[in-house]
Amino acid sequence: MLTSRASWILLLVSVGSLALGGCRLRRDAHNAPGKYQEGVSAQCNNGYAVADGPYRYENNQWGSGKAQGPFEQCLLKREVNGKQERGWTWSFPGTDSTVFSYPEIIFGWKPWTGGRTTHPSLPTRVGDFAKLTLVYEVESQITGSYNLAPEVWVTNRRIQNGEAAPKSITAEVMFWVDSGGIAQPGGALVASPVVGGETYELWVQNGANGSGASEASWRLISFKWQKPMLKGTIDIPAFMRVLVDQGLVDPAHYISTVEFGNEVTGGTGTTWVKHFEVQTQ
Numbered sequence: 153m154l155t156s157r158a159s160w161i162l163l164l165v166s167v168g169s170l171a172l173g174g175c176r177l178r179r180d181a182h183n184a185p186g187k188y189q190e191g192v193s194a195q196c197n198n199g200y201a202v203a204d205g206p207y208r209y210e211n212n213q214w215g216s217g218k219a220q221g222p223f224e225q226c227l228l229k230r231e232v233n234g235k236q237e238r239g240w241t242w243s244f245p246g247t248d249s250t251v252f253s254y255p256e257i258i259f260g261w262k263p264w265t266g267g268r269t270t271h272p273s274l275p276t277r278v279g280d281f282a283k284l285t286l287v288y289e290v291e292s293q294i295t296g297s298y299n300l301a302p303e304v305w306v307t308n309r310r311i312q313n314g315e316a317a318p319k320s321i322t323a324e325v326m327f328w329v330d331s332g333g334i335a336q337p338g339g340a341l342v343a344s345p346v347v348g349g350e351t352y353e354l355w356v357q358n359g360a361n362g363s364g365a366s367e368a369s370w371r372l373i374s375f376k377w378q379k380p381m382l383k384g385t386i387d388i389p390a391f392m393r394v395l396v397d398q399g400l401v402d403p404a405h406y407i408s409t410v411e412f413g414n415e416v417t418g419g420t421g422t423t424w425v426k427h428f429e430v431q432t433q
Contacts, residue, residue, distance in 0.1 A: 191230055191231060192228055192229070192230045193228070193229045193230070194226040194227065194228055194229075194241070195211060195226060195227045196211070196224060196225065196226035196227075197211065198211060198213040198216065198225075199211060199212070199213070200227060201258075202227065202238075203270070204238060206259060206270045206271040206430075207257050207258065207259055207270065207428065207430075208257070208258040208259075208270055209227055209238050209240075209256070209257055209258075210227075210255070210256055210257075210258055211225060211226065211227045211240070211255055212253060212254045212255055212256050212413070213225055213252070213253045214251075214253060214254060214264075215248070215250065215251045215252045215253055215254075216244075216252055216253055218248050218250065218252060219244055219245070219246075219252060220244075220245050220246030220248070221245040221246065222245070223242070223243060223244045223245065223252070224241075224242065224243050225240065225241070225242040225243075225244075225253055225255060225416070226240065226241055226242075227239075227240050227255065228240060228241055228422070228424070230424075237424055237425065237426065238424075238425055239290075239291075239422065239423050239424035239425050240255035240413075240414070240422070240423055241420075241421065241422040241423075242255065242414075242416050242420065242421055242422075243419075243420040244296075244416055244417075244418055244419065244420075245418070246418055247296070247297050247333065247334055247417055247418030247419075248417055248418065249334055249335070249336075249417055250417075251415045251416065251417055252416045252417065252418070253415075253416045254411075254413045254414070254415050254416070255413050255414060255416075255423075256411050256412060256413030256414075257411065257412045257413065257425070257428055258270060258409060258410075258411050259271060259274065259409060259410045259411070259412075259430045260273075260274030260275065260407075260408055260409035260410055261274055261275055261311055261312055261313075261408050261409055262305070262408070262409045262411070263305055263307055263311075263316060263317050263318055263320055263321055263408055263409070264316055264318055265316055266311075266314055266315045266316035266317065267313070268312065268313040269312045269313065271430075271432070272312070273432040274312075274407060274408060274409060274410070274432075275307060275310045275311065275312065275406035275407060275408040275409075276310075276406060276407055277310075277403070277404060277405070277406055277407075278306065278392055278396065278401060278402070278403045278404070278405055278406065278407055279396065279403030279404065281388070281389045281392070281407065281432075281433075282389075282433045283389070283431060283432060283433035284387075284388040284389055284407065284410070284430070284431075284432055284433075285385060285386065285387055285388065285430070285431040285432075286302055286385065286386040286388060286410060286412070286429075286430055286431075287384075287385050287427065287428075287429045287430075287431065288302070288383065288384065288385075288386075288412060288425070288427060288428050288429075289382065289383040289384075289425075289426040289427040289428075290382050290383070290423050290424065290425055290426060291382070291423070291424045291426055292330070292382060292414075292421065292422070292423045292424075293421065293422050294332060294414075294419065294420070294421030294422075294423075295419050295420055295421065296332070296333055296416075296417075296418045296419010296420060296421065297332060297333025297334045297335050297416075297417040297418040297419055298331065298332055298333060298335055298414050298415060298416050298417060298418075298419065298421060299328050299330060299331035299332075299335050299414065299415045300328075300329050300330040300331070300382070300413075300414050300423070301326045301327060301328050301329065301331075301374075301413070301414075301415055302326070302327045302329065302386060302410065302411065302412045302413075303324060303325060303326040303327065303410075303411050303412075304324075304325050304388060304407050304408075304409065304410050304411070305321055305323075305324055305407075305408045305409050305411070306321070306322050306323035306324070306325065306370075306401055306402075306405050306406065306407060306408065307320040307321055307322065307405060307406050307408045308320050308322050308402075308405050308406070309406065310406050311408070318368040319368045320408075321368055321370040322370055322371065322401075322402065322405050323370055323371045323372075323373060323395075323400070323401050323405070324360065324370055324371070324372050324373065325373045325374075325375075325391070325392070325395065325401070326372070326373065326374040326375070327374075327375050327377075327386055327391070328374055328375065328376040328377060329377050329380070329381040329382070329384060329386075330377070330380040330381065330382060331376075333417065333418060333419065334417060334418070335415065335417050337353075337355035337357075337372075337374035337376055338355065338357040338360060338372045338374065339355050339356045339357025339358070339360075339372060339374075340355065340356065340357070341353055341354070341355050342354055342355065342356050343398070345375075345394045347375075347387075347390050347391055347394060348387060348390055350378075351378065352375045352376060352377065352378070353374075353375070353376040353378075354373070354374070354375060354376075354394075355372075355373070355374040355375075355376065356371065356372070356373055356374075356400065357371070357372040358371050358372075359371075360372035371400060371401075373395060373400055373401070375391055383426075383427075388407070388410070392407070410430050412428060
């Protein structure tokens with residue numbers, strides 16, 4: 153996971169220190185890292201996860217060991233017009249192009265954590281999907297370097313319940329719907345395919361690996377949007393067909409999970425998820 157391009161610049165509110173992870177914060181302030189409006193609750197422990205139907209929200213701080221000073225990242229929850237909303241907030245000093253964290257939503261079986269799949273439709277063979285559509289809308293206020301990048305992990309075997317298996321990963325396919333700062337996809341720009349009538353940048357990096365994953369490597373593939381899309385629909389099989397045609401993904405391998413989050417490479421931000429849905433068939 154890597155992360156580029158200026159987007160929304162905010163007037164920063166001075167960031168106070170967070171209380172211990174899991175407490176309920178009640179502060180009279182705007183929705184910025186470290187300050188919360190009445191009724192907003194925060195869970196700040198690394199790895200904290202909560203289920204919401206077939207989706208799992210995770211406070212994923214996988215690269216936080218590279219932090220250049222005290223940092224904070226929390227999952228958030230609030231009620232708006234009688235409806236519960238979830239999101240996340242972060243504050244990381246400095247910048248690092250190899251990513252500090254990825255607060256996220258998980259649908260399916262995540263090869264990095266294992267356990268039981270959140271939905272029986274995943275994993276499924278790449279070439280077998282009739283429908284795998286991501287529908288989303290977010291409200292973000294960010295200063296610094298980041299992306300908003302849904303992604304899928306592709307594995308060489310089907311596991312619906314079991315231990316973590318990062319060595320099964322053969323590809324990571326990211327959809328850069330927004331980005332800012334120094335963030336840019338890993339590897340090199342190799343093509344500009346047209347999918348559904350829109351043109352995207354296609355970036356590829358062979359031999360990618362993550363923090364603590366010395367025994368695992370995979371092909372990192374990124375489709376980058378030409379303009380920010382904080383609300384939209386992604387027809388995942390349509391993009392996968394492009395990759396299969398170019399020999400970048402094996403159609404006999406499996407889409408293991410659909411994930412959705414911000415890769416943080418520095419600065420502060422808050423994202424509220426207004427709508428999130430994965431449609432399968």
